[in-house]
Amino acid sequence: MAKKSARDRLSNEVSAGSMADIAFLLLIFFLVTTTIDVDKGILIKLPPWSEEEPDIQKLKDRNVFAVLVNAQNQLLVRNEEAQIKELRERVKEFIVNPQRREDLSEKPTKAIIMLKNDRGTAYETYLKVYNELRAAYNELWDEEAEKLYPGDFEKAERKFEDMPFAYRKAIRDKIPLVISEAEPTAFGEEGAQ
Amino acid sequence: MSKFQKKRGKTTPAISTASLPDIIFMLLFFFMVVTVMRDAELKVTVVVPDATELTKLERKSLVHHVYIGKPTAKFIPVYGTKPTIQLNDKIVREDRIKNDIPLFIEQHKLKVPENQHGRITTSFRVDGKVTMGIVQDVKTQLRKSGQLRVNYSARARAGELK
Numbered sequence: 644m645a646k647k648s649a650r651d652r653l654s655n656e657v658s659a660g661s662m663a664d665i666a667f668l669l670l671i672f673f674l675v676t677t678t679i680d681v682d683k684g685i686l687i688k689l690p691p692w693s694e695e696e697p698d699i700q701k702l703k704d705r706n707v708f709a710v711l712v713n714a715q716n717q718l719l720v721r722n723e724e725a726q727i728k729e730l731r732e733r734v735k736e737f738i739v740n741p742q743r744r745e746d747l748s749e750k751p752t753k754a755i756i757m758l759k760n761d762r763g764t765a766y767e768t769y770l771k772v773y774n775e776l777r778a779a780y781n782e783l784w785d786e787e788a789e790k791l792y793p794g795d796f797e798k799a800e801r802k803f804e805d806m807p808f809a810y811r812k813a814i815r816d817k818i819p820l821v822i823s824e825a826e827p828t829a830f831g832e833e834g835a836q
Numbered sequence: 837m838s839k840f841q842k843k844r845g846k847t848t849p850a851i852s853t854a855s856l857p858d859i860i861f862m863l864l865f866f867f868m869v870v871t872v873m874r875d876a877e878l879k880v881t882v883v884v885p886d887a888t889e890l891t892k893l894e895r896k897s898l899v900h901h902v903y904i905g906k907p908t909a910k911f912i913p914v915y916g917t918k919p920t921i922q923l924n925d926k927i928v929r930e931d932r933i934k935n936d937i938p939l940f941i942e943q944h945k946l947k948v949p950e951n952q953h954g955r956i957t958t959s960f961r962v963d964g965k966v967t968m969g970i971v972q973d974v975k976t977q978l979r980k981s982g983q984l985r986v987n988y989s990a991r992a993r994a995g996e997l998k
Contacts (some may be wrong), residue, residue: 663853666860673867682893682959684884684989692979714967760968766904767885767964769971770988774887781889827972 685770685777690824705746706753708737712772714763714830727771734779738818751783751818759825773822780820787814879915880905880922885964886993893987898956900924900944904970905963919966921974930970937977954985961989 710730711719718725720733738754740747748754756776760769784803792810803811882905893899903922907915911927921928928936945953958978962971978986 662857663860666857666864670860670864670867673864673871677867677871682899682987682989683890683992684893684959684987685887685889686891686893686957686985686987689975689979689984689986691982691984692976762967762969762972764968765964766962766966766968766971769968770885770887770964770990773988774889774990777889827968829969 685774687773702755703749706748707755707757708734708748709757709759710772710776712758712760712764712768714761716765716768718772727768727775730772730775731779731782734776735783738779738783752816754821756822757825758822760827762827762829764827776822780818783818784811784814787818877925878903878908878922879911879927880907880920880963882961882963883965884961884989884991887988887990888993890990890992891987893957893959895955898948898952899959899987900940900956901959901961902974903961904966904974919963919970921970930973933973933977937974938981941978941981941983956983957985957987958983959987959989 709719709721713719718727718730720730725733734756737747738751740749758772758776760772781803788803788806788810791814792806803814806814880903882903901924904919906917907920907927915927921930921933923936923940928940941956944956948956960971960974975986978984
């Protein structure tokens, strides 16, 4: 038998067997470093700062929905104790006032939600309350969207959010978002912890 | 002899692993694309509260973060155990926020084209147990520096409200 040359004996292919191992190594690295959490949250717009004291407007009592949260995380809604759970429904009823009650808002454009907390209120409670207020508006907008433009957005889960800007603006003009935050009281200022 | 016995006698054919690298590479590319390297080391512990009315924050370059919480174990000797403010990656002492927050916002504005300045968002990542006093102070400073777009970062709530 003829002797094979050295070149013939060497395989002229790069072994791809370890490719998977290398890829695995990289894969595990990226698996570990990945954080897929996108930042989500409640987007708000703060009022601009002004040095002078705001002049106290004469608002009718029936148009103001005052929510107070104290340092013990208890709620006072329109001078009565309340739970966070019932807040959403009460706000919705207050804004729309379907039964034309004397003690609820005259019309949605005149309704004002006032939120006041203490410096000792827990952030968690504050956010829960704010979330409920916002949820009330979102639900009202969704309902209004269905009323004004029925059938257009049946498939969308959140009807209001998927609408074109002009529609959204029309609805927001009917039910404007007014959540006013007063300067907090300082009864329960945090001490040394 | 029956056919069944014949078959059993044979060795099981090996599954071809030739396409394994391709599959792994596919996964690899997926993770490479979705990976976001954590931009700031957290020096305070933050467990954000739950909420339902969430909006996604887009355009990472237009967002800066304010973390408020108790310092992590490593930083307790330096900063104590009281709730502390961290702006992106720096801890700021509470009595210095008057100067540091406007400066911090100006620094961010420098990196953003001018027509986008109105869309810069401050994302609050605040621990649920922190009291509102310190949050309010930061909010006041933001208002004074004209930074009004604010996001309260929260997790999506799964169950019912407690």
